Amino acid sequence: EAGVTQFPSHSVIEKGQTVTLRCDPISGHDNLYWYRRVMGKEIKFLLHFVKESKQDESGMPNNRFLAERTGGTYSTLKVQPAELEDSGVYFCASSQDEGRRYGYTFGSGTRLTVV
Amino acid sequence: GESVGLHLPTLSVQEGDNSIINCAYSNSASDYFIWYKQESGKGPQFIIDIRSNMDKRQGQRVTVLLNKTVKHLSLQIAATQPGDSAVYFCAENRAGRRALTFGSGTRLQVQP
Numbered sequence: 001e002a003g004v005t006q007f008p009s010h011s012v013i014e015k016g017q018t019v020t021l022r023c024d025p026i027s028g029h030d031n032l033y034w035y036r037r038v039m040g041k042e043i044k045f046l047l048h049f050v051k052e053s054k055q056d057e058s059g060m061p062n063n064r065f066l067a068e069r070t071g072g073t074y075s076t077l078k079v080q081p082a083e084l085e086d087s088g089v090y091f092c093a094s095s096q097d098e099g100r101r102y103g104y105t106f107g108s109g110t111r112l113t114v115v
Numbered sequence: 116g117e118s119v120g121l122h123l124p125t126l127s128v129q130e131g132d133n134s135i136i137n138c139a140y141s142n143s144a145s146d147y148f149i150w151y152k153q154e155s156g157k158g159p160q161f162i163i164d165i166r167s168n169m170d171k172r173q174g175q176r177v178t179v180l181l182n183k184t185v186k187h188l189s190l191q192i193a194a195t196q197p198g199d200s201a202v203y204f205c206a207e208n209r210a211g212r213r214a215l216t217f218g219s220g221t222r223l224q225v226q227p
Binding site: 004031033035040041042043044045048055056059091093095098099100103104106107108109 | 147149151156157158159160161164166204206208212213214215216217218219220
């Protein structure tokens with residue numbers, strides 16, 4: 001089966017611009033998660049979708065970040081306007097269930113550089 | 116707040132030696148733990164997991180130990196190989212919350 005696909009793999013934008021990251025989860029996985037790793041620190045949770053609903057968005061840093069999952073398939077994460085501290089690697093993961101029985105599958109990430 | 120942290124940011128070992136990567140967590144409600152391996156340009160890859168009702172679990176060349184008393188877990192890699200070079204993350208969650216909490220990662224460097 002295809003894994004979790006993220007696009008683009010790299011993005012370099014100027015401060016103040018808008019960037020949209022996309023994640024295609026494994027087909028049939030209702031649970032979709034966004035995480036990010038900033039400045040080589042730990043991977044931090046951003047939010048969790050169950051189908052098209054936001055189940056937990058406690059990790060979203062501020063209102064410059066907007067995540068959507070229309071139709072419960074792929075998801076987008078938009079940063080507008082981007083700031084320097086948003087640079088990092090953004091990971092998407094999906095799971096069939098709550099994650100303990102079948103696990104979480106991560107994408108390769110989008111490396112975002114804000115200059 | 117809750118956190119999962121690692122003691123050593125970088126671990127350098129000789130090929131063939133055993134590696135031990137440690138992780139501390141602070142949330143006593145955590146009941147499920149996972150070790151991930153992340154290679155450059157890739158996302159975290161599952162290595163092994165353990166539930167809180169166990170204190171040891173073995174896989175192929177890897178063993179995870181969990182000490183709930185001191186909120187500590189470790190990953191042991193036997194006969195470390197150059198292909199094991201990567202950043203290793205521990206992660207945890209608790210019943211009722213599907214999101215994972217990650218530690219800051221340990222870079223494992225295997226010297227030939």
